[in-house]
Amino acid sequence: MSSVGRRVGIAVLALLAIGVIALMLSGGLSMGLSMRARPPVSGMPPAAGLPQPAAEVLARGAYLALAGNCAGCHTARGGAPYAGGRPIATPFGTVYTSNLTADPETGLGAWSADDFWRAMHEGRSRDGRALTPAFPYTEFTRITRADADAIHAWLRSLPPVRAPNRPNALRFPWNQPLMTELWRLVYFRPASFVPDGARDAAFNRGAYLVEVLGHCGACHTARDSLGGPDGVAFAGAELAQLGWYAPSLLSDSEGAVGRWTPDETIDWLATGINRHAIAAGPMAAVVTGSLQHLERDDLQSMAVYLQSMARPDSGGPRVQGLGRKLVLPSAGDPMLTGGERLYAKHCAECHGERGELAEPGYPPLAGNRLFAMNSPVNAIRAVLHGGFAPATNTKPRPYGMPPFAPQLDDREIAAIVSWLRNTWGQRGTRVEARQVNALRSVPVDDSPGPASQ
Ligand code: HEC
Ligand code: HEC
Numbered sequence: 001m002s003s004v005g006r007r008v009g010i011a012v013l014a015l016l017a018i019g020v021i022a023l024m025l026s027g028g029l030s031m032g033l034s035m036r037a038r039p040p041v042s043g044m045p046p047a048a049g050l051p052q053p054a055a056e057v058l059a060r061g062a063y064l065a066l067a068g069n070c071a072g073c074h075t076a077r078g079g080a081p082y083a084g085g086r087p088i089a090t091p092f093g094t095v096y097t098s099n100l101t102a103d104p105e106t107g108l109g110a111w112s113a114d115d116f117w118r119a120m121h122e123g124r125s126r127d128g129r130a131l132t133p134a135f136p137y138t139e140f141t142r143i144t145r146a147d148a149d150a151i152h153a154w155l156r157s158l159p160p161v162r163a164p165n166r167p168n169a170l171r172f173p174w175n176q177p178l179m180t181e182l183w184r185l186v187y188f189r190p191a192s193f194v195p196d197g198a199r200d201a202a203f204n205r206g207a208y209l210v211e212v213l214g215h216c217g218a219c220h221t222a223r224d225s226l227g228g229p230d231g232v233a234f235a236g237a238e239l240a241q242l243g244w245y246a247p248s249l250l251s252d253s254e255g256a257v258g259r260w261t262p263d264e265t266i267d268w269l270a271t272g273i274n275r276h277a278i279a280a281g282p283m284a285a286v287v288t289g290s291l292q293h294l295e296r297d298d299l300q301s302m303a304v305y306l307q308s309m310a311r312p313d314s315g316g317p318r319v320q321g322l323g324r325k326l327v328l329p330s331a332g333d334p335m336l337t338g339g340e341r342l343y344a345k346h347c348a349e350c351h352g353e354r355g356e357l358a359e360p361g362y363p364p365l366a367g368n369r370l371f372a373m374n375s376p377v378n379a380i381r382a383v384l385h386g387g388f389a390p391a392t393n394t395k396p397r398p399y400g401m402p403p404f405a406p407q408l409d410d411r412e413i414a415a416i417v418s419w420l421r422n423t424w425g426q427r428g429t430r431v432e433a434r435q436v437n438a439l440r441s442v443p444v445d446d447s448p449g450p451a452s453q
């Protein structure tokens, strides 16, 4: 949202809040209470002894849960799968994921298929409580009823784990149920997936997997200061809570797949590696937890859809920080010459004097889009913390890049990344030492949570 749009958004929320409080005071209606009291769709837990769902339905549900990476968020570090309790950091505080196992008291054991559908499609819990959008129901809303039912059937087949849900730790006023209701009034409508009749089945399957189940927009679409979608969908977003940048899936100079062949895209989705790029951080977690398990036909459909989103590069220099005074360094800038020297000393042995060295899972630095993105965040992180391509079943032990945080100070790393943004045909704004410093302290976490909600 533009700053005007944001102010309008805040004003709308404030007016709504005042209106609702006035109504509550006048005794006309207690919105919060009526919401709490709303009965579950199913009055009673489903009776025991109902026919078991067919094996194909369970298999389908297990697969769809992988496509939605439910376990990625609903499993705490070291905890039982799907038993919830994982903290999801948002700018408004921490939200804890729920127990999705079949435990009747603390999990979904008492939930009917209708209750589950209402959570996925409408973002409401069984007791009617509006769920926070840290649960990406803003994308899941368009799931088909058959797919929701299959996931529900499969979750109910999981061993019940007793694990009470942790209350969310949101800051005032976001901890008020009313705020979530108001947020939803502004930003959310339950919706259905409508296939595009002018496109083929692969395109539509890809759209469904990318936009709905894969909830790729939860990270790749920017959020405004109230956590609502901001600007063009998939145009890239800073994941401030995680200290990563999810690049634009529209621009070929960022994360779009327009210059990749369909097979290269499929390989990258399946393994996180192709000859151009390696998935890192939260994206590596998406590959490991979700994409590597998908059938090739589905990955092919996703590749078709991602290809259709790609737009050629606009060509201009890479500038970070909209609205800031932008200074592109000149050729003889001492920061750049310093960066060049440091590169020769610390990096050239592995990456080559001209950034040309490459192997599978080890892309060349010359022409690498990490340095062509407006945001330098991911490039800084790669140097600070090093990294591995995601471990997948096909590539359990990828090559590693050593972390330079212990060896190089903030100014040195800023100089190297600034130089890499301005050499071998790239042109971009300088990176400041304070940007490196800010990323030094963020935890090296691969949390799959959309940080910006
Ligand atoms: C990005 C993280 C994330 C992903 C991915 C995710 N969830 Fe959740 N989910 C949450 C959070 C956070 C909550 C709790 C929201 C709240 O308390 O307001 C939640 C709540 C729920 C609830 C409501 C539970 C209750 O007790 O009210 C259901 C049902 C659910 N998720 C199902 C799923 C399914 C099925 C998938 C996969 C298709 C999935 N979730 C994927 C984060 C996630
Ligand atoms: C939890 C946040 C998150 C989710 C969900 C997510 N991404 Fe990403 N994605 C990132 C981040 C961060 C990067 C940058 C790091 C990297 O390049 O791996 C990225 C990078 C990418 C790239 C750029 C590849 C390159 O390096 O050139 C593509 C393509 C991509 N994501 C596709 C997807 C698709 C398709 C989905 C949905 C199935 C998805 N992402 C879901 C966070 C996310």
Ligand code: HEC
Residues within 6 Å of the ligand: 276, 277, 278, 280, 343, 346, 347, 348, 349, 350, 351, 361, 362, 363, 365, 368, 370, 379, 382, 383, 386, 387, 388, 389, 399, 400, 401, 402, 404, 416
């Ligand atoms: C010991 C060998 C080695 C040295 C020294 C080294 N790298 Fe790397 N680097 C790698 C490997 C292997 C990878 C690919 C694995 C990975 O990070 O996922 C990599 C990956 C990278 C990436 C990520 C590329 C991408 O597409 O995601 C960047 C950026 C990078 N290195 C920059 C540097 C810089 C800058 C230096 C010097 C400060 C440096 N490297 C020194 C081995 C090395």
